[in-house]
Amino acid sequence: MASLKVPASVPPPYEDAEQLNKAFKGWGTNEGLIISILAHRNAAQRNLIRQVYAEAYGQDLLKDLDKELSSDFEALVSFVATMEKNCIDIEIANIFFSQILFKQRVVLLWTLDLAERDAYLANEATKRFTSSNWVLMEIACTRSSHDLFKARQAYHARYKKSLEEDVAYHTTGDFRKLLVPLVSAFRYEGEEVNTMLAKSEAKILHEKISDKAYSDDEIIRILTTRSKAQLNATLNHYNNSFGNAINKNLKEDADNEFLKLLRATIKCLTYPEKYFEKLLRLAIKKIGTDEWALTRVVTTRAEVDMERIKEEYHRRNSVTLDHDIAGEASGDYERMLLALIGHGDA
């Protein structure tokens, strides 16, 4: 269930576009107004505003937003340049820099069309190897087959390459072996389950895991091609027949990065809300919050399953996500995040 709150009566898109254009004009930028509009419009409405904005003002709304939200940034740069070089001041300036960056990123990611946003996040992830490749897995495993395909189309349009081409190029070995078929998949989405197959493939998975052949062709095949319903049945059989959930058996070596990715893949495919809860928990509890992950999860899930994720978060942490975000973020960044997770009224 989505957390996004859209007001009962939404102004026509040309009015929203006009308000946004006004917010950009004059001295400084009226971030409060920008957030009050964009954080309460769904994807279709935002696309419409962007379209109407381009027609009325001959500019891409995203470009104008980017420019406006970074104007504080430029002011800060001039300010820092005039400052005496005092370590503490530089540190404070850095915090301000970051705050502007986070605010800018959350507004831009949110305003992007869904497919463009996934293409953008995936492209970023192909460039930063290691743990950021989880973003590729996350996109591949938690989007619908159709949405993943639309992201691949948007990737062509924006980067003049294919997503799988970049993923394959920037990865090697077991990581490539898992990630390329994950991002290339177009899984069947029906609820049909073949019980015989579930049993036989649960057995295959158990054999390979017992042999510690974690990147075996058969494990990769089953995880990357079967429908989520079929995979779920297979993993239930695994649990029933072998006495452990598969992820428990994949925990032998806590430092093995590939095993971690494999466990996360299985979690994304079967319990996405638990995967996202953990991601948020780690992002927030970390020394120096991981705003990159926080922003990504909030912007990509607000229209999908954020209510379930919040429920899971509350259960697991005994405090609400709203409470923790308010404690860790601040200013416009905090305001935007809270609006997207449905805090307060539309």
Add this chain to the structure above:
Amino acid sequence: MASLKVPASVPPPYEDAEQLNKAFKGWGTNEGLIISILAHRNAAQRNLIRQVYAEAYGQDLLKDLDKELSSDFEALVSFVATMEKNCIDIEIANIFFSQILFKQRVVLLWTLDLAERDAYLANEATKRFTSSNWVLMEIACTRSSHDLFKARQAYHARYKKSLEEDVAYHTTGDFRKLLVPLVSAFRYEGEEVNTMLAKSEAKILHEKISDKAYSDDEIIRILTTRSKAQLNATLNHYNNSFGNAINKNLKEDADNEFLKLLRATIKCLTYPEKYFEKLLRLAIKKIGTDEWALTRVVTTRAEVDMERIKEEYHRRNSVTLDHDIAGEASGDYERMLLALIGHGDA
């Protein structure tokens, strides 16, 4: 260039549907009429006829065609059953059986929607291993990215599974390693070429081939993810830098089935008309023509590049394809094939 000939003035679809329905009625079936209509309508027109037919007669045109074209078959079965068991007669009966089967198959394959047809052919291929897997490669490499994706969608709808799921399940080892990414690819289709990349990847290909590491991850990555334009540039660099076309260097072992498939893949990606010419040549010259391949190539290429394939065929065999098909096929089957390759008038 397509070989299909559509008359200058095409009757409205309801008239075509009515004519077809008439052809099905009465004693026997009027195959000539069926061919004269269907073999001269393009994909969009055939889809429209099928739609109008369903509305007017409450039946799927394909089902009615199937029933009518196999009615001869049933008559033949009764006839054979009453015959005295004479070896020569059985042989003749077998020839008749085959002729009916071929005629039925060419009409049905042709009438199917493009995406459905590819899904159908691919599904057949997943069930018959070895050389028929070339059909999977052929579909993956000679369709546009968008058409391949539409075939994957049609596969979901018809088989309640994904194409890559079936391909992965029915293959192993090197064949799986090549075929799964081929059928899952959504290649970028722009003409942009990165020359530096072409050079470096030509070098990688040459190193791996020199080491006889034919199924190396890097060879698979390059062949299965790069755009056709980029791949072409890479293979040109290969030829220029190393003095041989890549397929020549992949010919060390003539009996290696995987090497054969690899060469065919490269041919399909860079010179599809040459690949199809050879397929037709072998199908026709074989003792006992390979009607399966002949029918597949004619029905799938008539609206795409059959004119180029015919040109290539003429050049390579010093006779026309029309001539050879007339020599090998007969009856309605021959008539249908010749119509599709543009022989005679619409």
